[in-house]
């Protein structure tokens with residue numbers, strides 16, 4: 001694997017492409033990066049995934065299972081220097097780093113460049129390409145030191161990236177005093193309106209992060225290409241638009257969650273990104289007992305959290321809507337006693353038709369079950385793509401970062417979403433309100449999503465048609481399949 005061979009032109013060509021993946025250590029970035037590595041490995045590449053211990057622990061079952069099935073993928077752990085960086089011991093993953101230490105964390109992660117390079121020089125095969133999360137700008141130096149190209153990895157849609165790029169390139173917010181003032185995204189054929197509060201740009205929420213945001217932008221502009229968890233047929237004009245705006249090749253390789261289906265990987269689905277806190281078989285039995293398309297799945301991903309009062313209000317809305325539901329409460333342990341008691345009472349009232357998962361759910365497994373008919377999502381891009389891959393319409397409830405633009409993608413571009421109408425971000429800004437969306441709004445949105453009527457049917461039809469296209473993209477000769485093969489072929493030779 002990976003030894004040098006001579007191609008017909010006399011140039012030295014590695015026999016196998018070897019991708020070094022450097023994912024951001026946060027679930028929404030890590031999970032799709034690992035899936036992408038495994039997909040490349042199914043096409044014959046060797047992949048090394050670099051991570052910190054807490055990160056590696058989360059994806060080890062998935063990687064181990066892939067290795068057992070014969071894929072050439074390895075997970076290598078690198079320790080941060082906590083003391084030197086002023087970080088609490090073990091703070092090596094974005095969700096266990098105290099917010100006030102975030103800068104120290106990014107500085108400490110950047111110092112992994114040397115150890116990663118030394119590891120790769122000592123432990124072959126030598127990499128032929130670095131695929132790094134766009135929030136790791138320091139990998140520019142790593143790739144240069146290794147003498148190989150670097151691709152930026154995005155688990156985002158091209159629509160979102162192009163909107164953000166155009167807003168910055170054309171200075172759309174210049175002179176706009178109010179963060180909530182509507183601004184038209186420049187340079188697009190169709191009209192989309194955003195506010196700076198909703199789409200400030202990556203790390204541009206506060207002036208304190210300006211240098212880091214600029215560093216990320218420089219690294220993105222200098223990349224040798226882009227790997228994106230989306231698929232071309234869904235947004236051809238935006239994929240082409242982003243490639244043109246950046247003047248670089250874009251490989252769309254999604255929906256990457258479909259990796260787990262093609263491998264029939266039951267166990268890896270149940271432990272994707274974390275061990276689930278609900279038994280997978282129990283969950284499947286519960287779903288088996290429900291009518292096809294009757295269950296609504298509710299989750300806000302791995303970072304966003306509903307404050308206690310908002311959680312209770314959401315629960316009451318779900319109860320009133322009357323449809324069976326699975327509701328993931330990531331941070332249930334943080335709630336005060338009164339909130340916990342309200343949730344327990346609610347759980348008792350909806351017993352048999354409402355399943356509360358406190359912790360981590362096997363999301364893709366649930367979404368793929370025929371009983372599920374809709375998804376209330378915070379519009380993280382992975383969740384949005386997973387809904388699409390499963391052919392599900394969504395209720396959109398964005399919280400921060402790219403989620404407002406993803407909502408536009410689901411509602412305005414694809415017509416598969418019903419918005420709950422949130423207009424301001426909830427995190428990374430002051431607006432941590434207790435109740436943002438009332439129970440009747442939740443009830444109406446869920447009824448509209450799950451109910452009958454021409455509009456709801458039309459949304460379902462569009463979602464199902466999108467799933468057909470998504471699956472086709474990943475199949476032999478589909479666009480994402482072709483791009484994966486092309487990546488493996490193109491990066492056989494270290495340039």
Ligand code: UDP
Pocket residue numbers: 027028029031272273299300301302303304328359360361362363364379380381382383384386
């Ligand atoms: N996820 C999961 N179980 C959970 C919560 C999240 O499997 O209980 C997965 C989900 O399937 C997705 C990822 O975690 O792949 C979350 O990424 P997303 O972009 O949707 O949101 P983020 O967590 O980045 O806000």
